[in-house]
Amino acid sequence: SFAPAVNKGLAAPAFEPDPYRAQHLGKRLHVVPVKDSRTVELAWVLPTMHDKYRSKPQGYLSHLLGHEGGGSLLSLLKKKGFANELSA
Numbered sequence: 001s002f003a004p005a006v007n008k009g010l011a012a013p014a015f016e017p018d019p020y021r022a023q024h025l026g027k028r029l030h031v032v033p034v035k036d037s038r039t040v041e042l043a044w045v046l047p048t049m050h051d052k053y054r055s056k057p058q059g060y061l062s063h064l065l066g067h068e069g070g071g072s073l074l075s076l077l078k079k080k081g082f083a084n085e086l087s088a
Contacts, residue, residue: 015048017047017048018045019045020045046058046061061088062088063088064088065086065088066086066087066088068086073086074086
């Protein structure tokens, strides 16, 4: 069994609303691959959702992007030969 969690009275961490500054944006990198792999990873910053934790909007977004059925993003990418799989 687990021991009870102890409340240490710590304040929740506070993060700036926008972690990227102007000097971090608008960059283009040219990378030489070390193996034959065709993977694209996209990431973006979303506004804080701490106050919406009960409705889990990020889960809704993940479901929409990760859906694999007919009419989905993945089905379109597969039809065009751009993707074999997608995860969100």
